[in-house]
Amino acid sequence: MSGEKARPDTGDLAWFKSSYSAGDGGQCVEVAVRPGWVHVRDSKDTSRPGLTVECSAWTAFVEFAEA
Secondary structure, three states, X not given: OOOOOOOOOOOOOOOEEOOOOOOOOOOOEEEEEEOOEEEXXXXXXXXXXXXXXXXXXXXXXXXXXXX
């Protein structure tokens, strides 16, 4: 047993772009939320694999980034 949790299926996620996105082609991310998980991907190249983290990890990251 590795201690890793199974990640949910990422099909049919409702992605939304960061509110900080200026729309000028700069660095942007899209986020999709499912119960217990947050999915993050590059909005400029959505074919690349994204990142999936538990909600608690995403909350800690956002709090750190806003500080």
